[in-house]
Amino acid sequence: MxxxxxxxxxxxxxxxxxxxxxxxxxxxxxxxxxxxxxGWSCCGASSAHATRYWLSLAxxxxxxxxxxxxxxxxxxxxxxxxxxxxxxxxxxxRDPAVREQVNSLLDRPLQDAEVKVHSxxxxxxxxxxxxxLRSKVQRDLSGLRLACYYGCLLVRPPEVLEPDDPEYPxxxxxxxxxxGATVVDWPLKTECCGGSLSLSRxxxxxxxxxxxxxxxxxxxxxxxxxxxxxxxxxxDMRQQQxxxxxxxxxxxxxxxxxxxVGLATGHAPKELLLHHHLVEPWSLLAQAGIPA
Amino acid sequence: MARVGVFVCxxxxxxxxxxxxxxxxxxxxxxxxxxYATHYVYMCSTPGQELIQQKIQEYQLDRVVVAACxxxxxxxxFRKATAQGGLNPYLMEQANIREHDSWVxxxxxxxxxxxxxxxxxxxxxxxxxxxxxxxxxxITKRCLVIGGGIAGVQAALDVAEAGYxxxxxxxxxxxxxxxxxxxxxxxxxDCSACILTPKLVDAAQHPKIKLYTxxxxxxxxxxxxxxxxxxxxxxxxxxEKLCTGCGICWNSCPLRPRVQEDGTVKGxxxxxxxxxxxxxxxxxxxxxxxxxxxxxxxxxxxxWFVKGGKCGLCAQKCPRGAVNYTQSEELITEPFxxxxxxxxxxxxxxxxxxxxxxxxxxxVITGLELERLMNASGPTHGHVLRPSDGxxxxxxxxxxxxxxxxxxIGRPYCxxxxxxxxxxxxIMLKEHDPEVEVYNFxxxxxxxxxxxxxxxxxxxxxxxxxxxxxxVSQVYERDGKxxxxxxxxxxxxxxxxxxxxxVLATGITAPEGARELFQTLNISYNQYAFINEAHxxxxxxxxxxxxxxxxxxxxxxxxxxxxxxxxxxxAAKAIGILSKxxxxxxxxVAEVNERECVACQLCVQVCPYRAIxxxxxxxxxxxxxxxxxxxxxxxxxxxxxxxxxxxxxxxTDQQLVSQVSALLAEPLAEVLDER
Numbered sequence: 001m002x003x004x005x006x007x008x009x010x011x012x013x014x015x016x017x018x019x020x021x022x023x024x025x026x027x028x029x030x031x032x033x034x035x036x037x038x039g040w041s042c043c044g045a046s047s048a049h050a051t052r053y054w055l056s057l058a059x060x061x062x063x064x065x066x067x068x069x070x071x072x073x074x075x076x077x078x079x080x081x082x083x084x085x086x087x088x089x090x091x092x093x094r095d096p097a098v099r100e101q102v103n104s105l106l107d108r109p110l111q112d113a114e115v116k117v118h119s120x121x122x123x124x125x126x127x128x129x130x131x132x133l134r135s136k137v138q139r140d141l142s143g144l145r146l147a148c149y150y151g152c153l154l155v156r157p158p159e160v161l162e163p164d165d166p167e168y169p170x171x172x173x174x175x176x177x178x179x180g181a182t183v184v185d186w187p188l189k190t191e192c193c194g195g196s197l198s199l200s201r202x203x204x205x206x207x208x209x210x211x212x213x214x215x216x217x218x219x220x221x222x223x224x225x226x227x228x229x230x231x232x233x234x235x236d237m238r239q240q241q242x243x244x245x246x247x248x249x250x251x252x253x254x255x256x257x258x259x260x261v262g263l264a265t266g267h268a269p270k271e272l273l274l275h276h277h278l279v280e281p282w283s284l285l286a287q288a289g290i291p292a
Numbered sequence: 293m294a295r296v297g298v299f300v301c302x303x304x305x306x307x308x309x310x311x312x313x314x315x316x317x318x319x320x321x322x323x324x325x326x327x328y329a330t331h332y333v334y335m336c337s338t339p340g341q342e343l344i345q346q347k348i349q350e351y352q353l354d355r356v357v358v359a360a361c362x363x364x365x366x367x368x369x370f371r372k373a374t375a376q377g378g379l380n381p382y383l384m385e386q387a388n389i390r391e392h393d394s395w396v397x398x399x400x401x402x403x404x405x406x407x408x409x410x411x412x413x414x415x416x417x418x419x420x421x422x423x424x425x426x427x428x429x430x431i432t433k434r435c436l437v438i439g440g441g442i443a444g445v446q447a448a449l450d451v452a453e454a455g456y457x458x459x460x461x462x463x464x465x466x467x468x469x470x471x472x473x474x475x476x477x478x479x480x481x482d483c484s485a486c487i488l489t490p491k492l493v494d495a496a497q498h499p500k501i502k503l504y505t506x507x508x509x510x511x512x513x514x515x516x517x518x519x520x521x522x523x524x525x526x527x528x529x530x531x532e533k534l535c536t537g538c539g540i541c542w543n544s545c546p547l548r549p550r551v552q553e554d555g556t557v558k559g560x561x562x563x564x565x566x567x568x569x570x571x572x573x574x575x576x577x578x579x580x581x582x583x584x585x586x587x588x589x590x591x592x593x594x595x596w597f598v599k600g601g602k603c604g605l606c607a608q609k610c611p612r613g614a615v616n617y618t619q620s621e622e623l624i625t626e627p628f629x630x631x632x633x634x635x636x637x638x639x640x641x642x643x644x645x646x647x648x649x650x651x652x653x654x655x656v657i658t659g660l661e662l663e664r665l666m667n668a669s670g671p672t673h674g675h676v677l678r679p680s681d682g683x684x685x686x687x688x689x690x691x692x693x694x695x696x697x698x699x700x701i702g703r704p705y706c707x708x709x710x711x712x713x714x715x716x717x718x719i720m721l722k723e724h725d726p727e728v729e730v731y732n733f734x735x736x737x738x739x740x741x742x743x744x745x746x747x748x749x750x751x752x753x754x755x756x757x758x759x760x761x762x763x764v765s766q767v768y769e770r771d772g773k774x775x776x777x778x779x780x781x782x783x784x785x786x787x788x789x790x791x792x793x794x795v796l797a798t799g800i801t802a803p804e805g806a807r808e809l810f811q812t813l814n815i816s817y818n819q820y821a822f823i824n825e826a827h828x829x830x831x832x833x834x835x836x837x838x839x840x841x842x843x844x845x846x847x848x849x850x851x852x853x854x855x856x857x858x859x860x861x862x863a864a865k866a867i868g869i870l871s872k873x874x875x876x877x878x879x880x881v882a883e884v885n886e887r888e889c890v891a892c893q894l895c896v897q898v899c900p901y902r903a904i905x906x907x908x909x910x911x912x913x914x915x916x917x918x919x920x921x922x923x924x925x926x927x928x929x930x931x932x933x934x935x936x937x938x939x940x941x942x943x944t945d946q947q948l949v950s951q952v953s954a955l956l957a958e959p960l961a962e963v964l965d966e967r
Contacts, residue, residue, distance in 0.1 A: 165646065166646070167645075167646025167647050168646050168652075187649075187766070187768030187769065187770075188768070191766070215770070218770065218771075
């Protein structure tokens with residue numbers, strides 16, 4: 001078991017609890033030991049980077065320093081927003097002048113040791129872990145035709161986040177494939193869902209989300225896989241609103257990839273908190289012979 | 293005892309307004325060795341020059357100091373005047389009291405004092421000057437043109453017409469370059485091949501022009517007037533002297549592409565000339581009007597080469613016995629007096645911009661690929677058909693600036709020709725099918741040439757092309773259509789177009805192998821591998837290496853008129869070199885003191901012009917030798933030489949020391965005793 005510091009972030013303790021629970025289960029299956037970072041605090045993803053530059057760096061830096069102090073050489077942040085902020089901060093800290101300024105804002109300065117920050121997606125899509133997943137698959141999920149939605153934060157800007165391909169990433173697709181489900185290829189993998197305008201211009205968020213859902217549907221998908229609480233919230237929560245506004249009949253279950261890994265390795269849907277989703281996944285799971 | 297004359301220039305008010313020139317002359321005449329000093333309003337003018345000549349005679353001067361502008365302005369003028377006065381022109385020293393003094397100071401007493409000091413230093417140096425004679429070198433009256441596209445061919449024709457031998461080296465099997473691939477050219481809508489091929493034929497038939505096609509330059513030695521160039525002639529496996537271009541071989545090749553009953557093409561290999569949209573046999577000419585019309589064998593696919601001697605049909609069928617599988621590569625070295633680099637361009641690979649889907653969706657194509665589709669000799673016989681299903685498109689979207697004007701991918705420059713060729717595409721698409729809808733997403737419309745703006749207006753007003761000012765964010769496929777998502781900034785709305793065909797205006801880049809070739813030639817290039825001109829405005833067809841000239845897109849994106857003009861310009865420069873009987877080299881070059889040289893070879897490594905080589909004295913001692921025709925007098929070797937064995941004529945250590953001493957209270961030589 002490889003030992004990683006675990007940074008859940010606020011979403012995973014709140015609206016995205018199913019992501020936290022399924023992450024712990026999936027990591028258990030794939031030999032990743034998660035040790036929650038003690039005393040972790042907000043990463044500032046929701047507003048810091050748009051309002052106060054130094055705050056947006058200091059908030060994640062504090063958590064990086066905690067990781068250093070608690071002896072973690074690597075940190076896992078499943079939430080794409082937290083992951084992006086931690087990576088951005090690390091990128092900025094390479095500049096010694098920035099590092100100095102950030103240190104002056106922290107109660108204790110950063111140490112020298114570099115903490116590697118992982119999204120869970122990059123860890124799971126390593127070849128050895130994919131092989132391990134393949135060997136542990138207990139259900140036939142081929143009836144699940146899933147489009148992988150990466151959203152924006154896992155891939156942009158490419159210089160900071162270093163995805164395999166910012167326009168056409170395939171990490172999630174490989175995980176889905178290894179889990180035995182059917183990957184639906186589609187061109188809108190990294191397109192904006194309007195998440196950042198969710199409250200201020202809900203109409204735009206609805207339009208953009210509808211576009212994503214309808215395209216996935218027309219390619220034959222019966223579910224969408226995500227790796228981000230924000231993506232999940234938008235795609236899952238807004239379907240009824242979209243239906244009311246546009247007269248559509250969208251009913252597409254949205255799964256976290258960790259839930260998919262859990263299903264593949266034989267865990268019960270309720271264990272993975274699949275019943276917490278607004279769009280119920282039961283008819284989708286029935287395609288794989290999985291009872292409610 | 294030297295006799296120095298000092299001439300102080302007013303330069304109108306440029307110097308005189310800040311420097312008391314009369315006082316400078318007054319002080320100058322008091323300096324050691326100065327027997328005459330004066331001041332005059334414009335020393336560079338005819339009366340000014342005559343003044344110098346007169347006073348040399350009158351006062352029997354043997355050294356001249358002109359205190360005036362920068363030597364970069366008028367050193368040549370004053371050297372000429374000195375020579376006309378009867379002295380060796382290198383016995384003149386120019387003191388810069390303009391750029392170094394009057395133009396950078398405001399305080400008159402301070403500026404005047406400084407001018408006096410500058411003159412004092414110049415006088416000290418002048419006393420130590422020695423007469424120099426410029427060496428004369430012979431010239432090989434042959435011109436090499438690297439690149440057989442429109443630039444190279446035009447340049448070759450011009451030089452040959454002036455009576456000099458020209459060799460064109462072209463790495464493709466045929467002359468013609470990218471212009472041969474175009475369908476029509478803007479703004480005249482001339483058929484490209486129709487205006488190009490007569491020039492290609494002229495070049496092939498010209499008695500003074502020799503063609504080395506399917507060949508590359510691999511080594512260059514020497515200097516202007518005396519280059520030795522090594523050329524690799526790649527084996528075609530067909531004897532150029534026997535082949536008549538009859539076509540029996542490529543029409544018999546068992547691997548040739550064949551049109552099926554349903555119209556599709558089976559067999560053959562992707563044709564580079566057809567932008568990989570068409571196919572050709574294993575023995576092929578790139579296009580029907582190729583010059584020379586002699587095929588080459590693609591040894592990666594030809595059965596004879598791949599399967600150890602099987603087939604051999606083309607050799608059997610050739611009525612002239614021209615096919616020869618045992619041909620081998622040839623390395624030849626030829627002398628040239630001038631070299632014209634006309635190596636052209638390649639196009640940006642749009643796969644680097646994943647958002648446009650090039651390489652993923654077959655109906656997303658480049659401008660060059662569209663040219664081949666539109667061309668009557670192209671893979672679809674001139675019918676614009678979608679690569680995916682062979683059906684004619686009813687909606688075509690053109691996208692500007694793909695790989696140009698893009699900081700993010702490190703290509704901030706404009707490729708110059710795309711706005712024009714997209715307008716041409718719009719017009720031609722409508723000419724092929726008046727019902728087609730054409731949309732052009734542009735950022736700006738760059739149509740600066742003659743008749744260019746009128747041409748783009750025609751596309752919009754007469755032909756009805758829809759021009760949308762905005763960028764395309766993404767192209768993807770749905771239900772057999774290409775969804776183009778972009779924005780129209782003039783109405784402030786995003787737009788979505790369901791297209792059948794998307795054409796990307798890919799940017800102009802340096803061709804493959806450019807950097808290696810330019811390093812072989814020892815010419816400098818920028819970060820995009822476009823060659824650096826000697827001066828971007830005033831010397832656009834020359835490099836900093838004498839004798840190496842430039843034409844066409846090798847220096848940066850440009851259209852055909854500019855390319856042809858540059859080609860003739862480069863030819864004129866080449867003719868200027870070749871027409872001389874001898875070349876006069878600059879005498880202010882480095883010289884090795886063979887007695888002091890220890891052959892450490894630092895100077896050889898440090899010289900940026902490769903002007904220094906090792907040689908042996910008559911007694912067998914290895915020493916460095918500076919080629920006076922190549923040396924540019926930069927002085928790096930003088931600096932590098934640890935033993936002080938090299939001196940720069942006209943800037944010797946002794947002369948420089950005496951300049952500094954003139955300023956100091958005690959002579960510098962006593963402070964530095966080893967020189």
